[in-house]
Structure formats: C-alpha cells, structure tokens
Amino acid sequence: xxxxxxxxxxxxxxxxxxxxxxxxxxxxxxxxxxxxxxxxxxxxxxxxxxxxxxxxxxxxxxxxxxxxxxxxxxxxxxxxxxxxxxxxxxxxxxxxxxxxxxxxxxxxxxxxxxxxxxxxxxxxxxxxxxxxxxxxxxxxxxxxxxxxxxxxxxxxxxxxxxxxxxxxxxxxxxxxxxxxxxxxxxxxxxxxxxxxxxxxxxxxxxxxxxxxxxxxxxxxxxxxxxxxxxxxxxxxxxxxxxxxxxxxxxxxxxxxxxxxxxxxxxxxxxxxxxxxxxxxxxxxxxxxxxxxxxxxxxxxxxxxxxxxxxxxxxxxxxxxxxxxxxxxxxxxxxxxxxxxxxxxxxxxxxxxxxxxxxxxxxxxxxxxxxxxxxxxxxxxxxxxxxxxxxxxxxxxxxxxxxxxxxxxxxxxxxxxxxxxxxxxxxxxxxxxxxxxxxxxxxxxxxxxxxx
Numbered sequence: 001x002x003x004x005x006x007x008x009x010x011x012x013x014x015x016x017x018x019x020x021x022x023x024x025x026x027x028x029x030x031x032x033x034x035x036x037x038x039x040x041x042x043x044x045x046x047x048x049x050x051x052x053x054x055x056x057x058x059x060x061x062x063x064x065x066x067x068x069x070x071x072x073x074x075x076x077x078x079x080x081x082x083x084x085x086x087x088x089x090x091x092x093x094x095x096x097x098x099x100x101x102x103x104x105x106x107x108x109x110x111x112x113x114x115x116x117x118x119x120x121x122x123x124x125x126x127x128x129x130x131x132x133x134x135x136x137x138x139x140x141x142x143x144x145x146x147x148x149x150x151x152x153x154x155x156x157x158x159x160x161x162x163x164x165x166x167x168x169x170x171x172x173x174x175x176x177x178x179x180x181x182x183x184x185x186x187x188x189x190x191x192x193x194x195x196x197x198x199x200x201x202x203x204x205x206x207x208x209x210x211x212x213x214x215x216x217x218x219x220x221x222x223x224x225x226x227x228x229x230x231x232x233x234x235x236x237x238x239x240x241x242x243x244x245x246x247x248x249x250x251x252x253x254x255x256x257x258x259x260x261x262x263x264x265x266x267x268x269x270x271x272x273x274x275x276x277x278x279x280x281x282x283x284x285x286x287x288x289x290x291x292x293x294x295x296x297x298x299x300x301x302x303x304x305x306x307x308x309x310x311x312x313x314x315x316x317x318x319x320x321x322x323x324x325x326x327x328x329x330x331x332x333x334x335x336x337x338x339x340x341x342x343x344x345x346x347x348x349x350x351x352x353x354x355x356x357x358x359x360x361x362x363x364x365x366x367x368x369x370x371x372x373x374x375x376x377x378x379x380x381x382x383x384x385x386x387x388x389x390x391x392x393x394x395x396x397x398x399x400x401x402x403x404x405x406x407x408x409x410x411x412x413x414x415x416x417x418x419x420x421x422x423x424x425x426x427x428x429x430x431x432x433x434x435x436x437x438x439x440x441x442x443x444x445x446x447x448x449x450x451x
Contacts, residue, residue, distance in 0.1 A: 088112055132160060136160075
C-alpha cells in the first residue's frame with residue numbers, strides 16, 4: 001500500500017544487507033524456475049555445464065554466459081520451431097507482446113497476469129517517487145499495443161487511484177487539456193514540445209494548463225532538452241527507462257539517477273568488449289536478469305540479458321528520498337552510437353548541442369542528422385539540420401557556431417578530428433516542417449548513417 005512517499009516502503013527502504021539477501025533468494029528462485037520451466041534454459045544450462053543449484057548469490061550470475069536479443073530471435077519462429085523462451089503453458093499466458101523490432105525481427109514475450117502485476121508495481125513505485133497521488137489525471141501519449149509501456153502505466157494508475165486519459169498518441173485535440181485539466185502528461189521530449197506549440201497556437205499557454213509534472217519514457221534525452229521542456233511547461237520533467245523485457249527504472253523527485261527495483265530486476269555492467277565487469281561510476285553495458293519471487297510464475301524470464309544499452313551506477317547509498325535501491329545513470333542505446341573518424345557519437349550528444357540554451361531562442365528543438373562518407377579517403381561528413389521558429393530571425397552562422405561549441409564540449413574527441421579534416425560538420429537551418437523525418441513513415445530516426 002502506498003504512503004505519501006513510497007509505494008512499498010518495507011522493500012524500497014530495506015537496508016543494503018537485507019536487500020542483498022532478498023536479491024540472493026530471488027536469484028535462486030529464478031534459476032530454479034528457469035531450470036524447471038524454460039526449454040531454452042534447460043538446454044542452455046546443460047550446454048554450458050551450469051549446475052543451477054550452484055547459483056546461490058547474485059555474484060554467481062557473473063560466471064554465467066550472456067545472451068542477447070539475437071539469442072531470443074534465434075530460439076523463436078521462424079528460426080526455431082517453437083518459442084523456447086516461453087516458460088508457461090498457453091493456458092497460463094495472459095498476453096503476447098513484442099518489442100518494436102527497430103533493430104530486427106520483433107522479439108516475442110509471453111506475460112502471465114503475475115508478470116503484469118510485477119510490471120505494474122515497478123511503475124507504481126516510480127509514480128509515487130515522482131509525487132503522483134490519488135486523484136491525479138494523467139494523459140498517456142505512449143503507444144497502446146504490442147509494447148507494454150502504456151498498459152503497464154495504466155495498471156499502475158489503477159493501484160494508485162489515478163485517472164488515465166489513454167490517448168496513445170500526442171495528436172489529440174487541445175480541448176482535452178482544457179476540459180480534463182490533466183495534472184501530468186507522459187510522452188517523449190518532442191511529443192511534449194509539439195503539444196505545447198499546438199496549445200500556444202490556440203492561445204492556451206502550457207504553463208497555465210495545471211500540469212504539475214511530465215514523464216518522459218522510452219528514450220534517452222539530454223539534460224539541455226529536459227531544461228528546455230521544463231521551461232516551456234513550467235514543471236519538473238522526470239526520466240524513466242523501461243522495456244518489454246521488464247527493465248523499469250525511474251527518477252524520484254531528487255532527479256539524481258534512476259532507481260532500479262532491485263528486488264525485481266538485477267543489473268550488472270560489463271565493459272563494452274564484454275570481457276569484465278566495471279566498477280561503480282564506470283560506464284558499461286547493462287546486463288539484465290529477471291528476479292522472480294518464490295512460488296510465482298513468469299511467462300518469459302531472462303538471465304544475463306544484454307540490453308545493448310550503456311550506463312553507469314550512480315550510487316548504492318540511501319537516496320535523499322529514503323530509498324535504498326541503487327541508482328543508475330541515464331542509459332544510452334548502443335544502436336544510437338556511431339563512430340565518426342574513430343570517435344563515438346551518441347544521438348544524445350547531438351541533441352544536447354541542438355538544445356544549447358542560446359540557440360533555443362531561435363529553434364524549436366526538432367532536428368535530424370545524417371552521416372556520410374566524404375569525398376576524400378577517410379573523410380566523414382556529419383550533416384545536422386535544425387528547425388527554426390522564424391527563418392527571417394535566424395543567423396545560420398551563429399546557430400552553427402553555438403552548436404559546434406556545445407558538441408565539442410560534450411564530445412571533446414570530435415574537436416581534434418574536425419580540426420585535422422577527418423570530420424566535416426555541416427549545419428543547416430530549416431523552417432518548420434522542413435526536415436526529412438516529417439515525411440518518413442513510422443517512428444522518426446534522429447541520426448541516420450548513410451555511409
């Protein structure tokens with residue numbers, strides 16, 4: 001039962017030794033369940049000479065091999081005859097869900113009702129930590145469908161006494177904001193900014209809408225874009241991280257990293273070469289393990305699953321909000337990191353430079369970037385296009401200068417390859433609607449590698 005500050009105080013504020021003991025109990029329960037119910041893990045344990053009964057503590061997981069999204073796809077149709085990760089009979093499956101498939105064939109997940117209850121509890125904890133209360137009215141602008149995010153938030157709201165306006169998309173009429181006076185909106189940075197622009201066009205200032213908080217999920221974003229959205233709406237913006245696999249984490253009101261529900265999920269961090277574990281504070285690949293309470297069922301569980309996201313552990317100490325569960329830095333997707341003349345550049349680095357405060361007096365935040373091979377051998381070209389509010393008021397040279405200075409502060413290594421000519425950066429400014437992504441179907445990609 002939620003109190004004023006916690007959804008499940010007894011668990012969320014456990015002392016570290018007690019929390020570690022609970023995690024170890026659930027590691028044993030998870031491995032035992034995998035051995036007894038998962039066709040994939042029965043064969044996997046045997047193939048890798050793993051004795052399930054020898055896995056006693058969370059540190060023991062580090063001795064096990066790592067699986068990936070490619071592993072899941074390899075052990076499901078059409079590559080396999082059956083769904084080898086399905087760990088319950090069909091009569092126990094409540095829903096079948098898929099990932100978006102943006103990086104290949106969608107991965108299939110089979111969720112029992114118990115899975116949904118655990119997912120909902122993870123989000124309920126996040127909502128309470130962000131100040132949500134009974135009576136809040138929340139517009140959900142994330143997709144209802146094969147992904148789990150929107151439905152999970154809706155179930156969590158049921159448990160907290162919150163009312164949901166299940167829009168799914170952020171193209172709903174502005175009258176929704178005026179009529180229902182929502183106290184929160186959940187969406188992406190760009191959905192929230194477009195909604196704000198539509199409201200302003202109809203004479204309804206976002207700051208006057210009564211929205212007390214915004215939640216951004218499903219994507220990484222830069223601190224600069226967070227600050228800008230907070231300025232536009234006049235309320236705090238909270239970050240969440242989640243996936244169909246069940247990796248639900250989120251900020252509390254302290255905005256000092258994402259709390260991981262350690263009694264329900266376990267994270268380890270490997271170096272990018274997947275050769276060693278990294279220490280707290282170092283960046284590494286996020287490896288996820290389902291934690292299953294004894295006696296409960298899971299339709300699909302994962303052990304040592306490479307999320308292909310990178311982050312670091314911020315702290316395992318008690319947070320100012322009272323929670324003891326560890327906090328991780330904001331994950332970045334490996335698929336959104338590109339090598340430019342040997343220097344890694346992530347989408348968030350580009351976004352941070354676009355949202356540099358000096359530029360946002362002229363820009364609306366919309367941007368896209370393309371990477372090309374240059375005319376000279378070994379040359380790389382990065383072309384960044386940014387939308388402006390009014391083309392007549394913009395000095396493109398000034399925008400480019402501000403963008404480059406911010407980008408080189410964020411990724412110092414780019415400055416050297418830019419100076420020696422290995423990297424060419426072209427900045428252009430377009431009027432609203434002038435970007436290619438507005439004409440492309442489906443979810444827009446902010447960076448496209450066309451080499």
